[in-house]
Amino acid sequence: MRVQRLHSVTLPRSSVDLDRGTGYSPSIGSGTGSEYRMAFFATVESRKNAAFGINGVLLVSSLILIGTGSSLMGFYRIHMLEVITLDFIIVPTVLTGGGLFTLLVSFFGFAAVAKEDSCLLTCFSVLLGVDFCILVAGIISSVRLLFDIQIGFLDADVMTELSAYETNSWVRYKWDTMQTEFTCCGGYGYAQGYMDWKKTTMGGSRNSVPDSCCLFVSPGCGSNLFEVNDIRVVIGKINVHGCITVMQRRMETHVTVILMLFSVRTFTK
Known part of the structure; x- marks a missing residue:
């Protein structure tokens, strides 16, 4: 009685499949394709979560900026000291305006990430760049104002x-x-x-x-x-x-600390 033996043959992965990155392998019982797809979707999901996290940071930062700028104008009234230097108007305006702009950018970012639209994501990146420039201008004005608080008061003609x-x-x-x-x-x-x-x-x-x-x-x-x-x-x-x-x-004891914290926080954002 003759017994016929069957041999399984594993074919090499074609260069076309490697180029396309499909992960397909003709080997019997291979699960490489499904594993690749799972890894791909896991990477996309992790990036999406990271983007949501960034927008969450932007949202919190915007509220801090709005609150700081509003308190400088509403409680400390520093915008009324423009007779000394215009920086007393520029700084709270940049803080408040930059906070409102950052708030809008964060909402736009949430929508762009949720819809996964490439055009919206590109616009979001541009808005982030504009927001960064505004905050840099706020830092420069804040540093100038710190010096004005120390020496600028002496030069004011009231x-x-x-x-x-x-x-x-x-x-x-x-x-x-x-x-x-x-x-x-x-x-x-x-x-x-x-x-x-x-x-x-x-x-x-x-x-x-x-x-x-x-x-x-x-x-x-x-x-x-x-x-x-x-x-x-x-x-x-x-x-x-x-x-x-x-x-x-009051500027030396309170506002100086607020401006220093704002500059450090924005610089490390």
Whole structure:
């Protein structure tokens, strides 16, 4: 009785298959093709998750930027110090505007990654580049502002603005806001800031200071103040420290730290 033996033959993978990267192998029982497809989809999924993670970081960063810029303008009122340098306007504007732009970029990125559209992903990359440039501009302005806080306050000429108090509505609003919120009066000096108003038309001809200088604000409370010779009476009626001096102290203790943290965080983003 003759027994016929069967031999399995494994054919070599063709160069065409290798070039195409199909992973196909004619060998019997081979699972290389399915393993390749699984690895491919796993790689795509991991990249998609990474992209979602990046957009999540952008979303959180945008909220931090918006909150920081808003607090600098709403609480510290640094945008009102443009008489010293325009950087006091540029920095909070860049922070707030850059935060809003980053927020929109993150939402756009979520949509682009979810749809897996190459055109949207390309646009997202361009927007990321623009966002980076905006944040670099914010860093440069922040560093400049750090130096301005240390030395720029000494070079500011506030008398021009104080003289325009009665004729310029923005100047009046600005100084009334600063003098009320920071409990100060005039420009420079501790206990002598209010004397800057004596060099204006209001103080020179009417011996008065703005009502916003008063401890308890009421119409006419600052009238005829310079007719009082007793400093104790003056201290009992108005704030005597200069606003620039008071705000410089707050800048050095609070705003400097905020700007340094912003610069470091953005640089390491």
